[in-house]
Amino acid sequence: MTLQTANRAEPRTERRRPSRRRAARVQDTRGDRVFMVAVYLLLATFLLVVLIPLINILASSFSSPAAVSGGRVLLWPVDFTLIGYEAVLSNEAVLTGFGNSLFYTVVGTIVSIVLTVLIAYPLSRPELMGRKVFIGGVLFTMLFSGGLIPTYMVVRALGLLDTRWALILPTAIGAWQVLIAMTFFRSTIPSELYEAAQLDGTSDARFLWSVVLPLSKPLLAVIALMYGIGQWNSYFNALIYLRNEELYPLQLVLRDLLIVNNSGGTNLADQLAAEQMADLMKFSLIVVSTVPLMLVYPFVARHFNKGVMLGSVKG
Secondary structure (H helix, E strand, O other), X not given: OHHHHHHHHHHHHHHHHHHHHHHOOOOOOHHHHHXXXXXXXXXHHHHHHHHHHHXXXXXXXXXXXXHXXXXXXXXXXXXXXXXXXXXXXXXXXXXXXXXXXXXXXXHHHHHHHHHHHHHHHHHHOOOOOOHHHHHHHHHHHHHOOOOXXXXXXHHHHOOOOOOHHHHOOOOOOOHHXXXXXXXXXXXXXXXXXXXXXXXXXXXXXXXHHHHXXXXXXXXXXXXXXXXXXXXXXOOHHHHHHOOOHHHOOHHHHHHHHHHHHHOOOOOHHHHHHHHHHHHHHHHHHHHHHHHHHHHHHHHHHHHHHHHHHHOOOOO
Protein backbone atom coordinates (compact mmCIF):
# COMPACT_ATOMS: atom_id res chain seq x y z
CA MET A 1 0.00 0.00 0.00
CA THR A 2 2.83 2.34 0.77
CA LEU A 3 4.42 1.80 -2.67
CA GLN A 4 1.10 2.28 -4.43
CA THR A 5 0.50 5.47 -2.55
CA ALA A 6 3.96 6.74 -3.52
CA ASN A 7 3.39 5.84 -7.18
CA ARG A 8 0.09 7.69 -7.21
CA ALA A 9 1.67 10.75 -5.65
CA GLU A 10 4.40 11.07 -8.29
CA PRO A 11 2.15 11.98 -11.24
CA ARG A 12 0.40 14.58 -9.11
CA THR A 13 3.76 16.20 -8.41
CA GLU A 14 4.60 16.21 -12.15
CA ARG A 15 1.27 17.83 -13.01
CA ARG A 16 1.92 20.68 -10.60
CA ARG A 17 5.32 21.57 -12.06
CA PRO A 18 4.05 23.40 -15.18
CA SER A 19 1.88 25.65 -13.04
CA ARG A 20 4.89 26.54 -10.90
CA ARG A 21 6.87 27.34 -14.04
CA ARG A 22 4.11 29.58 -15.30
CA ALA A 23 4.06 31.34 -11.97
CA ALA A 24 7.80 31.88 -12.19
CA ARG A 25 7.56 33.55 -15.63
CA VAL A 26 9.15 37.00 -15.75
CA GLN A 27 6.58 39.77 -15.82
CA ASP A 28 7.09 42.93 -17.88
CA THR A 29 7.69 46.01 -15.85
CA ARG A 30 5.46 49.04 -16.10
CA GLY A 31 8.12 50.89 -18.06
CA ASP A 32 8.33 48.04 -20.60
CA ARG A 33 4.57 48.06 -21.10
CA VAL A 34 4.52 51.82 -21.58
CA PHE A 35 7.37 51.56 -24.09
CA MET A 36 5.61 48.84 -26.11
CA VAL A 37 2.37 50.86 -26.18
CA ALA A 38 4.30 53.87 -27.44
CA VAL A 39 5.98 51.74 -30.12
CA TYR A 40 2.67 50.33 -31.34
CA LEU A 41 1.09 53.78 -31.42
CA LEU A 42 4.03 55.13 -33.42
CA LEU A 43 3.87 52.22 -35.89
CA ALA A 44 0.11 52.66 -36.24
CA THR A 45 0.63 56.36 -36.98
CA PHE A 46 3.20 55.57 -39.67
CA LEU A 47 0.85 52.98 -41.15
CA LEU A 48 -1.98 55.49 -41.39
CA VAL A 49 0.30 58.13 -42.91
CA VAL A 50 1.22 55.67 -45.68
CA LEU A 51 -2.11 53.89 -46.06
CA ILE A 52 -4.53 56.83 -46.18
CA PRO A 53 -3.02 58.44 -49.33
CA LEU A 54 -3.05 55.05 -51.07
CA ILE A 55 -6.69 54.48 -50.22
CA ASN A 56 -7.51 58.01 -51.37
CA ILE A 57 -5.80 57.41 -54.73
CA LEU A 58 -7.67 54.12 -55.20
CA ALA A 59 -11.02 55.67 -54.24
CA SER A 60 -10.44 58.67 -56.51
CA SER A 61 -9.69 56.42 -59.47
CA PHE A 62 -13.21 54.93 -59.19
CA SER A 63 -14.99 58.28 -58.70
CA SER A 64 -16.54 60.66 -61.20
CA PRO A 65 -14.43 63.46 -62.71
CA ALA A 66 -16.57 66.14 -61.03
CA ALA A 67 -16.18 64.52 -57.60
CA VAL A 68 -12.41 64.20 -58.00
CA SER A 69 -11.97 67.72 -59.29
CA GLY A 70 -14.19 69.09 -56.51
CA GLY A 71 -12.17 67.38 -53.79
CA ARG A 72 -15.15 65.39 -52.48
CA VAL A 73 -13.36 62.03 -52.43
CA LEU A 74 -11.72 60.88 -49.21
CA LEU A 75 -11.61 57.15 -48.49
CA TRP A 76 -14.55 55.89 -50.53
CA PRO A 77 -15.50 56.37 -54.20
CA VAL A 78 -18.04 59.11 -54.93
CA ASP A 79 -20.37 58.48 -57.89
CA PHE A 80 -18.69 55.17 -58.69
CA THR A 81 -17.54 54.91 -62.30
CA LEU A 82 -14.88 53.23 -64.43
CA ILE A 83 -14.60 56.07 -66.89
CA GLY A 84 -11.05 56.85 -65.78
CA TYR A 85 -9.82 53.32 -66.46
CA GLU A 86 -11.77 53.20 -69.74
CA ALA A 87 -10.04 56.38 -70.89
CA VAL A 88 -6.63 55.04 -69.92
CA LEU A 89 -6.92 51.49 -71.21
CA SER A 90 -8.63 52.47 -74.47
CA ASN A 91 -5.63 54.58 -75.41
CA GLU A 92 -3.25 52.69 -77.71
CA ALA A 93 -0.30 54.73 -76.51
CA VAL A 94 -0.88 53.51 -72.94
CA LEU A 95 -0.99 49.86 -74.05
CA THR A 96 2.16 50.32 -76.13
CA GLY A 97 3.92 52.05 -73.23
CA PHE A 98 2.80 49.29 -70.88
CA GLY A 99 4.33 46.66 -73.15
CA ASN A 100 7.51 48.68 -73.53
CA SER A 101 7.85 49.05 -69.78
CA LEU A 102 7.41 45.31 -69.34
CA PHE A 103 10.16 44.71 -71.90
CA TYR A 104 12.52 47.22 -70.29
CA THR A 105 11.83 45.82 -66.84
CA VAL A 106 12.16 42.12 -67.65
CA VAL A 107 15.10 42.33 -70.07
CA GLY A 108 16.84 45.10 -68.13
CA THR A 109 16.54 43.22 -64.85
CA ILE A 110 17.93 40.01 -66.38
CA VAL A 111 20.86 41.86 -67.95
CA SER A 112 21.56 43.71 -64.71
CA ILE A 113 21.48 40.55 -62.59
CA VAL A 114 23.83 38.70 -64.94
CA LEU A 115 26.34 41.54 -65.07
CA THR A 116 26.14 42.20 -61.33
CA VAL A 117 26.80 38.56 -60.46
CA LEU A 118 29.67 38.33 -62.96
CA ILE A 119 31.30 41.36 -61.33
CA ALA A 120 30.48 40.70 -57.67
CA TYR A 121 31.44 37.03 -57.46
CA PRO A 122 35.07 37.43 -58.65
CA LEU A 123 35.47 40.43 -56.36
CA SER A 124 34.32 38.29 -53.43
CA ARG A 125 37.15 35.80 -53.97
CA PRO A 126 40.26 36.74 -51.91
CA GLU A 127 42.61 35.11 -54.43
CA LEU A 128 41.67 37.55 -57.22
CA MET A 129 44.70 39.66 -58.21
CA GLY A 130 44.10 43.41 -57.98
CA ARG A 131 40.87 42.84 -56.09
CA LYS A 132 41.19 45.95 -53.93
CA VAL A 133 41.85 48.11 -56.98
CA PHE A 134 38.68 46.90 -58.69
CA ILE A 135 36.63 47.36 -55.52
CA GLY A 136 38.00 50.89 -55.26
CA GLY A 137 36.85 51.52 -58.82
CA VAL A 138 33.34 50.36 -57.94
CA LEU A 139 33.28 52.60 -54.87
CA PHE A 140 34.56 55.53 -56.94
CA THR A 141 31.51 55.35 -59.20
CA MET A 142 29.25 55.72 -56.15
CA LEU A 143 30.85 59.08 -55.31
CA PHE A 144 31.57 60.52 -58.75
CA SER A 145 29.87 60.29 -62.13
CA GLY A 146 30.57 61.63 -65.58
CA GLY A 147 27.53 63.89 -65.56
CA LEU A 148 24.58 64.19 -67.89
CA ILE A 149 26.27 65.64 -70.98
CA PRO A 150 29.27 63.22 -71.06
CA THR A 151 26.89 60.30 -70.50
CA TYR A 152 24.69 61.48 -73.38
CA MET A 153 27.74 61.78 -75.62
CA VAL A 154 28.81 58.23 -74.77
CA VAL A 155 25.34 56.87 -75.51
CA ARG A 156 25.27 58.74 -78.81
CA ALA A 157 28.78 57.55 -79.76
CA LEU A 158 27.72 53.95 -79.15
CA GLY A 159 24.74 54.38 -81.46
CA LEU A 160 22.19 53.70 -78.74
CA LEU A 161 20.08 56.82 -79.18
CA ASP A 162 16.44 56.11 -80.01
CA THR A 163 16.85 52.37 -79.35
CA ARG A 164 15.59 50.13 -76.59
CA TRP A 165 19.12 49.47 -75.37
CA ALA A 166 19.48 53.14 -74.42
CA LEU A 167 17.26 52.42 -71.39
CA ILE A 168 18.98 49.14 -70.49
CA LEU A 169 22.75 49.34 -70.94
CA PRO A 170 23.60 52.76 -69.38
CA THR A 171 21.96 51.74 -66.09
CA ALA A 172 22.67 48.01 -66.27
CA ILE A 173 25.05 47.91 -63.29
CA GLY A 174 24.50 49.54 -59.93
CA ALA A 175 27.49 49.98 -57.63
CA TRP A 176 25.34 49.53 -54.54
CA GLN A 177 23.93 46.23 -55.84
CA VAL A 178 27.45 45.04 -56.68
CA LEU A 179 28.61 45.71 -53.12
CA ILE A 180 25.58 43.92 -51.66
CA ALA A 181 26.17 40.88 -53.88
CA MET A 182 29.91 40.86 -53.18
CA THR A 183 29.36 40.95 -49.42
CA PHE A 184 26.71 38.24 -49.68
CA PHE A 185 29.00 35.89 -51.60
CA ARG A 186 31.89 36.53 -49.21
CA SER A 187 29.85 35.93 -46.06
CA THR A 188 27.61 33.10 -47.27
CA ILE A 189 29.64 30.91 -49.63
CA PRO A 190 32.32 29.21 -47.47
CA SER A 191 35.85 28.83 -48.80
CA GLU A 192 35.79 25.13 -47.89
CA LEU A 193 33.00 24.59 -50.41
CA TYR A 194 35.06 26.24 -53.14
CA GLU A 195 38.14 24.21 -52.24
CA ALA A 196 36.15 20.97 -52.32
CA ALA A 197 34.83 21.85 -55.76
CA GLN A 198 38.37 22.58 -56.96
CA LEU A 199 39.54 19.17 -55.73
CA ASP A 200 36.74 17.55 -57.72
CA GLY A 201 37.92 19.35 -60.84
CA THR A 202 34.97 21.75 -61.07
CA SER A 203 35.58 24.88 -63.13
CA ASP A 204 34.82 28.33 -61.77
CA ALA A 205 31.94 28.79 -64.20
CA ARG A 206 30.41 25.44 -63.21
CA PHE A 207 30.85 26.20 -59.53
CA LEU A 208 29.14 29.56 -59.98
CA TRP A 209 26.23 28.06 -61.91
CA SER A 210 25.69 24.85 -59.93
CA VAL A 211 26.61 25.88 -56.39
CA VAL A 212 26.73 29.63 -55.87
CA LEU A 213 23.55 30.67 -57.68
CA PRO A 214 21.29 28.01 -56.06
CA LEU A 215 22.51 29.18 -52.66
CA SER A 216 21.97 32.84 -53.54
CA LYS A 217 18.21 32.93 -54.18
CA PRO A 218 17.58 35.57 -51.47
CA LEU A 219 20.26 37.80 -52.97
CA LEU A 220 18.92 37.37 -56.51
CA ALA A 221 15.43 38.26 -55.30
CA VAL A 222 16.69 41.43 -53.62
CA ILE A 223 18.70 42.78 -56.53
CA ALA A 224 15.96 41.75 -58.99
CA LEU A 225 13.47 43.82 -57.00
CA MET A 226 15.86 46.78 -56.86
CA TYR A 227 16.63 46.72 -60.57
CA GLY A 228 13.03 45.97 -61.54
CA ILE A 229 11.59 48.91 -59.61
CA GLY A 230 14.23 51.21 -61.08
CA GLN A 231 13.49 50.08 -64.63
CA TRP A 232 9.72 50.25 -64.21
CA ASN A 233 9.82 53.79 -62.81
CA SER A 234 12.46 54.97 -65.31
CA TYR A 235 11.42 58.29 -66.78
CA PHE A 236 14.31 60.71 -67.22
CA ASN A 237 16.50 58.48 -69.42
CA ALA A 238 13.61 57.87 -71.80
CA LEU A 239 12.97 61.60 -72.00
CA ILE A 240 16.61 62.21 -73.00
CA TYR A 241 17.47 59.26 -75.23
CA LEU A 242 14.20 58.45 -77.04
CA ARG A 243 12.40 60.34 -79.81
CA ASN A 244 10.33 57.52 -81.30
CA GLU A 245 6.98 57.40 -79.49
CA GLU A 246 6.68 53.68 -80.23
CA LEU A 247 9.56 53.10 -77.79
CA TYR A 248 8.23 55.26 -74.95
CA PRO A 249 7.86 53.52 -71.57
CA LEU A 250 4.64 53.83 -69.62
CA GLN A 251 5.87 56.65 -67.39
CA LEU A 252 6.65 58.87 -70.37
CA VAL A 253 3.33 58.05 -72.01
CA LEU A 254 1.50 59.01 -68.83
CA ARG A 255 3.31 62.32 -68.75
CA ASP A 256 2.34 63.12 -72.32
CA LEU A 257 -1.29 62.13 -71.74
CA LEU A 258 -1.58 64.40 -68.72
CA ILE A 259 -0.07 67.31 -70.65
CA VAL A 260 -2.54 66.78 -73.50
CA ASN A 261 -5.52 66.58 -71.14
CA ASN A 262 -4.39 69.67 -69.27
CA SER A 263 -4.27 71.67 -72.52
CA GLY A 264 -8.07 71.91 -72.48
CA GLY A 265 -10.44 72.70 -75.33
CA THR A 266 -11.50 75.71 -77.31
CA ASN A 267 -14.25 76.93 -74.97
CA LEU A 268 -14.77 77.16 -71.24
CA ALA A 269 -16.96 74.04 -71.01
CA ASP A 270 -14.41 71.92 -72.88
CA GLN A 271 -11.59 73.25 -70.72
CA LEU A 272 -13.50 72.44 -67.53
CA ALA A 273 -14.33 68.92 -68.74
CA ALA A 274 -10.72 68.37 -69.82
CA GLU A 275 -9.37 69.55 -66.46
CA GLN A 276 -11.77 67.29 -64.57
CA MET A 277 -10.87 64.34 -66.76
CA ALA A 278 -7.17 65.06 -66.32
CA ASP A 279 -7.58 65.03 -62.54
CA LEU A 280 -9.34 61.66 -62.71
CA MET A 281 -6.80 60.19 -65.11
CA LYS A 282 -3.96 61.09 -62.77
CA PHE A 283 -5.30 58.71 -60.16
CA SER A 284 -6.26 56.00 -62.66
CA LEU A 285 -2.81 56.15 -64.23
CA ILE A 286 -1.13 55.86 -60.83
CA VAL A 287 -3.11 52.69 -60.09
CA VAL A 288 -2.43 51.19 -63.52
CA SER A 289 1.31 51.85 -63.26
CA THR A 290 1.48 50.49 -59.69
CA VAL A 291 -0.47 47.23 -60.09
CA PRO A 292 2.35 45.19 -61.75
CA LEU A 293 4.78 45.90 -58.92
CA MET A 294 2.12 45.13 -56.32
CA LEU A 295 1.49 41.76 -57.98
CA VAL A 296 5.18 40.82 -58.12
CA TYR A 297 6.23 42.04 -54.67
CA PRO A 298 4.48 39.31 -52.57
CA PHE A 299 6.51 36.61 -54.37
CA VAL A 300 9.79 38.42 -53.70
CA ALA A 301 9.09 39.82 -50.22
CA ARG A 302 9.79 36.55 -48.40
CA HIS A 303 13.38 36.66 -49.69
CA PHE A 304 13.86 40.41 -49.35
CA ASN A 305 14.69 40.76 -45.64
CA LYS A 306 16.87 37.65 -45.61
CA GLY A 307 18.84 38.78 -48.63
CA VAL A 308 19.46 42.28 -47.36
CA MET A 309 20.52 41.13 -43.90
CA LEU A 310 22.81 38.38 -45.15
CA GLY A 311 24.43 40.81 -47.53
CA SER A 312 25.14 43.29 -44.77
CA VAL A 313 26.45 41.11 -41.94
CA LYS A 314 30.12 41.22 -42.82
CA GLY A 315 32.19 43.52 -44.95
